[in-house]
Amino acid sequence: MVAIFLPVLLSPVAFILGRKKGIQLVTWFSFGVLAISTCFLMAPILSNGNDNPVYEESYSWSQFGNFGLRLDGLSIPFAIIINILCTVLALYSKPYMLHKIQEDADAQFGGHPSDHGNRPTSSGSGFEHIASSSSSSSSSSPSTQTDIESTSQMTTLVEKESYVRTQTGLYFALYLTFSMGMLGTVLATNLIEFYVFFELMLVPAFLMVAFYGYGAKRRIALMFLFWTHVGAVILLLGLLAMGFFAGGFDYVTVKENASKIPVEWMSLIIFSLVIGLGVKLAAFGLHIWLPYAHSEAPTPISALLSPAMIGIGAYGLLRLWMDLLTGDYTQYSIYINIWGLITMIYGGAMALMQDDIKRVLAYSSISQMGYILFGLGSESVLGISGATLIYVSHGLGKALLFMMAGSIILQTGTRSMSQLGGLAGKMPYTAVLAMIGGLTIIGIPPTSGFMSEWITFNGALQSGIEHAETIRVVVFALGLVATLLTAGYILWMYKRVFFGKIPERLIHVKDSNRYITATMAFLAAMTLIVGVYPDMFLVPITGYITNMFSSTPEVLPLPTADGSGAGNGDGGVEGVTNVTSSSSTQPSQVADAISAYAELHSVILSENPNRLNVYQQSLLYYYDPNLAGNRGIDNSVGEDAGTGAEAKGGSA
């Protein structure tokens, strides 16, 4: 409870602090608040041990049911990543937003970059700043009388100072509200509560884009608001329908009474959930708001919007659909899978076409949401767990890349790649940390990207193979090829920004200050740790998801080593063999098959010990029941396999 409401309660304080005391204090204040909130979040997880941590608070609310907050295996990864990103980016915001707000102030009041004393960065080289075209720029007409000029300058300075302070205060107030909205969404235990938080994170995000964005910021912010709000309303219709039919809005009630929802309504509800959350996920076809919003938002906000916020759509799908309405999941999963594939490839292909770093990253986010959808549609515990882990790794990796973009904007004043190049030597820290972020997105070990991707793809292939569905195997293969596309656009972006010749005007660029590099380093360390040792996220996720689908046999459990009897505890013990159980390869039969084969082989060798043609023929006979029968060989395995395949074909 405290974890959530501390930020929102203190956000007015942040505003006041910002106005009165300036940015230094308010940054650390926000950071402190969020850090405390993170600690509160971590406490129940750590104290409960790692196995299946659940922490719940519940308060009676209105006729909608209870207002509760719940941390369980599903919400833990989302909640932790959201809070870590918010905390870290609060610090990152300081130099960036100060720079941005002062730039806006310059545009508003006129004046020169050299006017303000406490410029955070060393970018005094006077590069052309990104034009914030919509802001009215009033050019003070030069006056001949010096005293009038100086007084007007004085007033401008004072006004500007107060403008900067108000704006920073406002920024951090909104920032805190925003973080609380995101956290609340994933902790909610009630449909209405979910919706309220869902909208609550939208409003501050809208305001921050509108106030602090680039380009046609008001227009883009409105577009962002319209798209996601319309999505949210569609979602709301689904939620209301769910609640009415189930007789209550609490997750518990809905889950218990999910079977009461009429069948004809079910598909409508799922449709509205998928469309509503699909907008948030920016899946293919519903994605157009994202490149605008993400590239024109101020960079710390892009870094939050992109990995943390849009991924909440995935959380919604997992929680509202797969968890609460488990039954119908398998019917539609293949479409989700394919939609994910299309999103993945489309986002990647479009990312290749961009010149603006932030737009590359925005399309890359679309592509990554495709990965998540792909995993969610994979119909196996492995794939769904992997998709959740992709949220984690994308959160860390994409935040790193957006922070890189911010660092470059701060230092060079441009984000167009055609004007950049060769920065690796000038900004070594940014370059190294961005590389780690890039590798996370590509999915190269030892970053968390690889961990999440292999698990996802393995799950997708598993369901393809074991349900014997060709289409899933094809989708899987194309998905793997799409990872090449991902590698392509990341590396190409990296090459254009950091490699090659340095344009002349960038020769004096320096690396960003510690607020930026240290926060990036923290996230880079996180992604490496999760990549090598993913248990802290993976154990709760797989545990929860295995339970979630324990009554749905179509959703494949985790593969386990047969016979070794390794204790995976619940659900997954029987492993692969129970799905193909009709072929029932018991150990004795295995031994039989092997000895039968050995017998056959010794026969063949004794007849004509000479070589391979015979040897190969022997193998042929072995598989052809007729021929094998002629030779008097027990062909039980071959037959069994045949029936097994048939049985599976039937079940699929």
Next chain:
Amino acid sequence: MTTAEGVMGFQGIAINVWLIWMLPFIGAALMPALRRNKPNLLNYTAVGFSLASAILAATLIPLALTDSEVHSQINWISALNLDAGILADPLAIIMTNVVAWISFLIFVYSVGYLHGERDLTRYWFFMLFFIGSMQLIVLSDNLLMLFFGWEGVGLASYALIGFWYYDKKKDYVGRERHMALGIPMWASPTHAGMKAFLMTKAGDIMMLAGMFLIFIYAGTFGFKELVADQSWAIEMSSQNLLVPAAILLFGGAVGKSAQLPLNEWLLEAMTGPTSVSALIHAATMVKAGVFLVGRIGPLFFALAAFDMAQFFEVIAWVGAITAFLLATQALVNPEIKKVLAYSTGSQIGYMMMALGIAGLSTQFVDGYTAGFFQLISHALFKASLFMGAGALLHAVGSRFLTDMGGVRKHMKKTYIFMLLAGLSLAGAPLVTSGFWSKDSIFAATLESGYTYAIPLFAIAVIVAIMTAFYTFRMLGMAFFGDPSKHLKEMDAKGHHVHEVSKVMWVPFGILAGATIAIGLIGIPFEEELHNVFAAYLDTSFGIPEEGSTQGEVMTGQQGPGGDESEEEREVEGRFEINYAAVAASVIAFGVGGGLGYLFYIARKLNPEIISKSIVTRAIWKFLYNRWYLNSILYWGTVIIPMLIYRIIWRYFESTIIDGINPAFQFSMSSFSKIVKAGQTGITQTYLFVFGVGIMILVMLLLI
């Protein structure tokens, strides 16, 4: 197994094995911390770490000779029940020593080669990272951990190939303005790094798919576990998935080892510093693919009950064709490093062919030994040649052979060592390791009994002829004849060609010496290797030496006839020289080397004769343009897809999808205009419409 050790965690000698791959990573992590110190401190630290790793590797050699192994595991991903572990069996021990010692020598050489380079921190970081990843590949006991190392070498090669990221013209590879089918055939370092990364990644995704297939059925990635319980293989083969899975795994090796469909990256990879090329070609990266096949080959052969012949056929033919393809291209290339690169691809093809042949014959160990013998001898002479080439580049300042000539008078040591290593590459009879390893491949092919053994053998001999020829061509163009125009110009400017420093020539001198030393004791060496592998295959995979495939009867399950084969082995006392193979190797060296000698060393014949006939010129052009494979690759995977994306971007994303917003806006505003038009504010109009409406209603009602 005589003294198998299965340890949990870090105990006993297992700690050595863990440290072999961890030490380079620790060293790499130290590099950024030391960046502000003097370059020498960085150099010594890096070399020290690689030496420590190499010494630890050497402590394992007794284990290999007594056919024992170390297997140690720790918990890793408990959610999926996966363990991390190391497995040092004879195969891994031999490989880890090759990697460790050769990289150590290359490290020493680097100290001289990169003297005065400003980015030493980055260089050493990635070099240490490189060998750490390679050792991880070699020593890990499961596929997933192996894949960590696998991508690690990919990443390190990306970083090191593009080491000179500022893309200066002198670091490019290829002749400028050389186009083939509209594709530029020269590349900048960063371009080359990206190409290497993406092409090997294309192999890696195949490997991943293969790994997934096996994991789905077996629930484990561990090599030991896969051998111990084979029910997974029975299920997979019952669905015809075993061979595809194996071939997909081999796809990873194709990418890393630059075999046929994915061979093009290897040549551009020459943009890195020469020490990096030496490391990539001799000790790490391309050898990783061969090692992978060596790792999984016996496993699948032991599963021979499920007819893995296709898998081994694929390996053998991919290897043979690659060997031929790249050898032909090496004949005409004017850049010394690229000639060596082609040669590596071609020699790796030999190794693959040998490993494939192993699986196709009943005598698995013959081909297996041949493949690894070739790997070892290639590692020695190719590292030496690359380092020698680096010394040449250092002295001459140009990567083109045509800019050299007559250098032997000024660089005596480099000349002698490169000549020795070159002779080994060419396969000079009886005294070079290259001769014996090639000979063992020929012998294994001839004796395999595989249906198409003769065509394979023919390809192998032709490749051997070409190898000898291009080796002599390279040596002749660099060291013999008259100084080139470039050298004369340099002389005029006062830059004289001179011998490189000691720290550079000693390492490749040692390697060149080693390749001759092994050549002199060729037969005993091969026999020892043969025995080690025979024992290893027998104990670990139950592949008895005398051919039969009762190998699938695993440890613990002795099949019928196991005793017989053992007797047979003793009776025959295997290992003998195949004289046909020896004769073929000698003839191949004689023909290829003789032609090369006449053209480029004695200069009795003029190579210009090929420009006289249209046919030879066409062939020359075809080879020089790399069989147009590079161009086809670019058109197919870069230019056409990009064009399609561009079209989608222009006409779909920017027009239709992006048009949703303005269209919505437009429709809303036009709707409001229509509505506005109705709101005239004139009472008469309203009354008129009202009246008309009433009349219509009345008429409707009346009718």
